[in-house]
Amino acid sequence: xxxxxxxxxxxxxxxxxxxxxxxxxxxxxxxxxxxxxxxxxxxxxxxxxxxxxxxxxxxxxxxxxxxxxxxxxxxxxxxxxxxxxxxxxxxxxxxxxxxxxxxxxxxxxxxxxxxxxxxxxxxxxxxxxxxxxxxxxxxxxxxxxxxxxxxxxxxxxxxxxxxxxxxxxxxxxxxxxxxxxxxxxxxxxxxxxxxxxxxxxxxxxxxxxxxxxxxxxxxxxxxxxxxxxxxxxxxxxxxxxxxxxxxxxxxxxxxxxxxxxxxxxxxxxxxxxxxxxxxxxxxxxxxxxxxxxxxxxxxxxxxxxxxxxxxxxxxxxxxxxxxxxxxxxxxx
Amino acid sequence: xxxxxxxxxxxxxxxxxxxxxxxxxxxxxxxxxxxxxxxxxxxxxxxxxxxxxxxxxxxxxxxxxxxxxxxxxxxxxxxxxxxxxxxxxxxxxxxxxxxxxxxxxxxxxxxxxxxxxxxxxxxxxxxxxxxxxxxxxxxxxxxxxxxxxxxxxxxxxxxxxxxxxxxxxxxxxxxxxxxxxxxxxxxxxxxxxxxxxxxxxxxxxxxxxxxxxxxxxxxxxxxxxxxxxxxxxxxxxxxxxxxxxxxxxxxxxxxxxxxxxxxxxxxxxxxxxxxxxxxxxxxxxxxxxxxxx
Ligand SMILES: Nc1ncnc2c1ncn2[C@@H]1O[C@H](COP(=O)(O)OP(=O)(O)OP(=O)(O)O)[C@@H](O)[C@H]1O
Ligand SMILES: [Mg+2]
Numbered sequence: 325x326x327x328x329x330x331x332x333x334x335x336x337x338x339x340x341x342x343x344x345x346x347x348x349x350x351x352x353x354x355x356x357x358x359x360x361x362x363x364x365x366x367x368x369x370x371x372x373x374x375x376x377x378x379x380x381x382x383x384x385x386x387x388x389x390x391x392x393x394x395x396x397x398x399x400x401x402x403x404x405x406x407x408x409x410x411x412x413x414x415x416x417x418x419x420x421x422x423x424x425x426x427x428x429x430x431x432x433x434x435x436x437x438x439x440x441x442x443x444x445x446x447x448x449x450x451x452x453x454x455x456x457x458x459x460x461x462x463x464x465x466x467x468x469x470x471x472x473x474x475x476x477x478x479x480x481x482x483x484x485x486x487x488x489x490x491x492x493x494x495x496x497x498x499x500x501x502x503x504x505x506x507x508x509x510x511x512x513x514x515x516x517x518x519x520x521x522x523x524x525x526x527x528x529x530x531x532x533x534x535x536x537x538x539x540x541x542x543x544x545x546x547x548x549x550x551x552x553x554x555x556x557x558x559x560x561x562x563x564x565x566x567x568x569x570x571x572x573x574x575x576x577x578x579x580x581x582x583x584x585x586x587x588x589x590x591x592x593x594x595x596x597x598x599x600x601x602x603x604x605x606x607x608x609x610x611x612x613x614x615x616x617x618x619x620x621x622x623x624x625x626x627x628x629x630x631x632x633x634x635x636x637x638x639x640x641x642x643x644x645x646x647x648x649x650x651x652x653x654x655x656x
Numbered sequence: 657x658x659x660x661x662x663x664x665x666x667x668x669x670x671x672x673x674x675x676x677x678x679x680x681x682x683x684x685x686x687x688x689x690x691x692x693x694x695x696x697x698x699x700x701x702x703x704x705x706x707x708x709x710x711x712x713x714x715x716x717x718x719x720x721x722x723x724x725x726x727x728x729x730x731x732x733x734x735x736x737x738x739x740x741x742x743x744x745x746x747x748x749x750x751x752x753x754x755x756x757x758x759x760x761x762x763x764x765x766x767x768x769x770x771x772x773x774x775x776x777x778x779x780x781x782x783x784x785x786x787x788x789x790x791x792x793x794x795x796x797x798x799x800x801x802x803x804x805x806x807x808x809x810x811x812x813x814x815x816x817x818x819x820x821x822x823x824x825x826x827x828x829x830x831x832x833x834x835x836x837x838x839x840x841x842x843x844x845x846x847x848x849x850x851x852x853x854x855x856x857x858x859x860x861x862x863x864x865x866x867x868x869x870x871x872x873x874x875x876x877x878x879x880x881x882x883x884x885x886x887x888x889x890x891x892x893x894x895x896x897x898x899x900x901x902x903x904x905x906x907x908x909x910x911x912x913x914x915x916x917x918x919x920x921x922x923x924x925x926x927x928x929x930x931x932x933x934x935x936x937x938x939x940x941x942x943x944x945x946x947x948x949x
Contacts, residue, residue: 374845374849375849376845376848376849395848395853396845396848396849397848397849397850397851397852397853401849402849402850403845403846403849405842405845405846407840407842409840409842409843409845409846410843410846411843411846411847411861412843412865413864413865422847422850422852422860423850423851426850426851426852426856427851470846470850474850
């Protein structure tokens with residue numbers, strides 16, 4: 325059980341600044357997801373918490389204790405790597421038991437803890453196999469098992485599901501969530517997939533080029549993005565951005581989510597219909613405005629689908645409009 | 657997909673491999689055949705006639721005290737050369753692997769000894785340890801140690817081992833470094849997070865994953881110590897004192913060309929041929945079965 329605190333943490337590789345100062349307070353048992361596009365510094369941030377990367381400035385605290393200069397083995401953490409990083413020459417059992425053996429846990433207890441974890445992760449039939457004799461999903465579970473048998477204070481996950489196929493990813497996502505609930509271990513989870521972030525997180529940190537643009541509960545972040553980047557990154561299909569000047573505004577752009585725009589004969593703006601995607605329960609209509617901006621409208625499947633090339637009006641209500649200034653910050 | 661060029665006739669492919677076959681025939685099959693043939697005879701003292709003795713040369717060798725002593729010397733020598741050169745190389749490779757900056761320079765410097773021919777390396781070491789004018793001998797003298805590898809058998813062995821191992825370190829270093837860098841970084845990091853400190857990680861993760869490289873180097877280095885160290889031994893000790901550094905390959909030379917006992921010398925070559933064949937077979941068997949992680 326542990327709390328985790330990052331205080332203005334920065335990281336530079338030589339002269340390149342990669343993390344520009346991230347602060348967050350993680351409560352005991354909280355599931356935090358760090359989400360952002362590729363190269364924004366998610367892994368670097370996680371590796372600083374793990375002790376695999378030095379902290380250039382700022383502080384990392386686990387349970388109130390400053391750990392900047394503490395070696396990874398003394399931080400009481402466990403990590404699941406993107407490529408799983410299993411020990412190729414050891415059986416599944418030995419992979420999971422490795423940390424316990426080093427900690428000199430008595431043999432019977434090791435066997436018991438590995439058995440329990442294997443049962444939880446449905447790995448019992450594979451305990452004597454080598455990692456190369458397992459499927460991707462099974463390897464992923466071994467990596468999870470290796471983390472949970474040690475009962476660490478903090479779990480760190482670096483895109484643990486990105487090597488799995490879509491179906492398995494959904495299944496493992498649910499399993500990870502259930503597992504974390506059951507074990508109640510403070511967790512930091514890195515992903516570039518915003519759906520994973522929305523479904524797993526108690527709170528999420530949306531990273532943009534080394535800066536934490538917004539930290540908050542998924543639905544709060546979705547409903548109230550603080551920056552244009554967050555509004556565009558969280559939500560699928562993404563928020564539509566329209567030049568504010570086109571709709572009687574000042575400088576900057578406005579953002580409206582696809583579900584908040586309705587098609588009508590007249591509207592605040594007109595646009596030409598492109599192709600439509602009927603997904604069953606809903607339909608996504610893609611349009612193009614006069615100045616070339618791409619607009620997506622999400623409408624109920626019961627509504628008529630407009631024909632390609634037609635000109636339709638777009639309308640929305642004022643409370644659903646998010647205004648951003650020229651620098652991308654939300655105006656309230 | 658495998659791309660394979662196929663030839664229609666037999667003549668073109670034959671023509672293409674002909675140079676290699678010729679070279680192998682002239683420099684390997686012909687002398688090897690001659691050695692096997694000669695090992696069955698004893699020439700008379702003037703080299704005018706040869707007398708058939710069948711396996712007599714071999715029987716004599718195996719009961720010869722000096723030959724058996726040479727076997728033991730070879731074993732000690734090759735184990736020492738292999739252990740010293742591989743040990744030092746592994747140590748340097750581990751250091752270089754941890755080094756991020758300047759590892760290029762470090763690597764280049766370490767490769768130089770490999771470019772030095774064994775006989776030249778022998779002369780270099782001989783100069784440093786020359787019993788009268790050698791730098792190292794002089795310093796050892798100041799420290800109160802009287803170095804004389806010309807008379808002392810242990811010192812002679814030590815010197816040829818060091819001189820032979822030295823040139824080998826570069827080669828081993830390159831393989832070890834490549835082996836270390838082929839181990840995924842995240843696996844070692846995972847072990848660190850699992851609580852393993854440097855030595856535990858080395859013992860339980862790095863060393864086992866490095867074992868294919870280690871085994872390969874073991875065989876290659878033993879073969880090197882058996883054969884290619886001739887130049888070093890010839891320049892430094894000429895097999896002495898009292899045959900203390902006469903390894904098998906040197907004995908082939910000294911019995912055959914110095915002692916003029918061509919039959920025995922040929923028989924010794926045949927025995928060496930058998931030994932190296934066994935080593936090669938062992939290596940190929942292992943590489944075939946070796947696990948790729
Ligand atoms: N050891 C390093 N030396 C120099 N630059 C590095 C190093 N590690 C990472 N970087 C740089 O830091 C930035 C952030 O990298 P990081 O791996 O944290 O990204 P990420 O958000 O995890 O991306 P992805 O989703 O692709 O894994 C990248 O621009 C990367 O090039
Ligand atoms: Mg990453």
